[in-house]
Amino acid sequence: MESLSNKKKVLEQKPLNFMERMYLPAIMKGMGITISHLFKKEATIRYPEVEREFSTNFRGMHSLKRDENGKERCTACGLCALSCPAEAITMIAAERKPEEKDLYREEKYAATYEINMLRCIFCGLCEEACPKEAIYLDGPIVPADYLRKDFIYGKDKLVEAPLEMKK
Amino acid sequence: MDSGFVIEKFILVAIIFGISLVIAMYSTYAERKVAAFLQDRLGPDRAGPFGILQPLADGLKMFMKEEIIPTTSSKWLFIAGPGLALLCACIGTAVIPWGSPMVIGGKVVPLQVSDINVGVLYIFGVVSLGVYGVMIGGWASNNKYSLLSAIRAASQNISYEIAMGLSIIALLLLSNTLSLKTIVEQQHGFWKDGWFTWYFFKQPLGFLIFMVCAFAETNRAPFDLPECETELIGGYHTEYSSMKLGFYLFAEYINMFVSSAVMATLYFGGYNYPGMDWVATQLGTTWAPLVGTAVLFGKIFFFIFFFMWVRWTIPRFRYDQLMNLGWRGLIPLAIANIIITGIVIAIIEKF
Secondary structure, three states: OOOOOOOOOOOOOOOOOHHHHOOHHHHHHHHHHHHHHHOOOOOOOOOOOOOOOOOOOOOOOOEEOEOOOOOEOOOOOOHHHHHOOOOOEEEEEEEOOHHHOOOEOOOEEEEEEEEEOOOOOOOOHHHHHOOOOOEEOOOOOOOOOOOHHHHEEOHHHHEOOOHHHHO | OOHHHHHHHHHHHHHHHHHHHHHHHHHHHHHHHHHHHHOOOOOOOOOOHHHOOHHHHHHHHHHHOOOOOOOOOOHHHHHHHHHHHHHHHHHHHHHOOOEEEEEEOOEEEEEOOOOOOOHHHHHHHHHHHHHHHHHHHHHHOOOHHHHHHHHHHHHHHHHHHHHHHHHHHHHHHHHOOOOHHHHHHHOOOOEEOOEEOOHHHHOHHHHHHHHHHHHHHOOOOOOOHHHOHHHHOOHHHOOOOHHHHHHHHHHHHHHHHHHHHHHHHHHOOOOOOOOHHHHHHHHHHHHHHHHHHHHHHHHHHHHHHHHHHHHOOOOOOOHHHHHHHHHHHHHHHHHHHHHHHHHHHHHHHHO
16 A cells, blocks of 8 residues: 555565674674773762762752741641642641740741652642742652651651751 | 592692682672673672672572472472582583693692593583583473473583584594693694694684584573573573572583683683793793693683673574574584595695
């Protein structure tokens, strides 16, 4: 039948000629190629010691940010949880007491804030939704674990280290 | 037989046995390293510096593994198989001359366990016996795949032994002896009477055939059909575990070492190297043979590397291609080689 795209190529298998039947020239050529790889730089990255750099738009583990005074930015508005397509985020809001003024920026804060890392798809919609610039997916790869309950990350794992500890 | 002779041979046997086991051990490491380097990788580098302790770790792992003997297997043969494979691999080293005779304290010590006058035939006999280990192991497993693999191994070895033997005959026409010691002595130095002394330069085609057959005899790629995973799971050692499996793998590497040694001895002058007479006058009769031994080991290591290099280059042959190459390619070539060699010898001697 006529080819409509004109891309069809008819290949015919020719019998091998004498040099090809001897195998040796082809083998020599192949061995030349493999030996040339002996002198090439290896592509391996020795993982635990050396880590490959992430691309600039890599989205890793979440971190809850603090402001310049070391106060937690999150005000438990729930927009991140609302925007999350995987429903990985839950939180319980609480009212700030007067003596906690140095800890939280707004009058309302997240008493618990949990992200289920098994549900999370790392789409980054939570960081887009956040009006307070409190959550960013700028961490490393979420590590492996044995139990499902250990993948629910609370504030202990998510909140950035306090300012004085960072220094 | 005096006790000095027994002690001398015992020490020599122990050293050669130890060396061949260590080389087999480190061949597994070298294989993985060579494979890695040829594929732009690093290879094992965790156990010790550069992964140098990897073979020990592998050996330890092998010993710790559970030893499974299938209930349907023929138990005695199942156990005997790997032992036979390793034994046949090891005894091949007995007739290889590792160096010219060494003088220690006025006593001449030949660096060869035994110089039997049918050395080449002995090597052939031992190599042929090697297939029994595979055959018995494969049969005793009582597993279709193992049996198929064992049959493949046996028919492959028998087919390629013919071409191997024929390629050696052309060499024997030149050497007029079967003793490996004499064959090596005939290749003394490097250049004599206007031509190279090494038999490779007198028998290049014979060497090529011999080498291809050596690949097939040791079940190495591209002729590793008995271990063809895609078709036969693990091949003849599918049912084996623990150190019994280790014995089979070990036997393969010792076979590789022995066939490298035989190739170096028969075609590449064994312990001979250019300028060996000058070195002998400089170092004396005690140390110069050891230099020769080092040179021989250099050649052996090159061949072992070559085995690995080929393995990581050439894909496996199909079974019909293998038989085609063996029966319709190599055997006629080997016979033609004998005829041409005979004619050339007749011309040189008569005219």
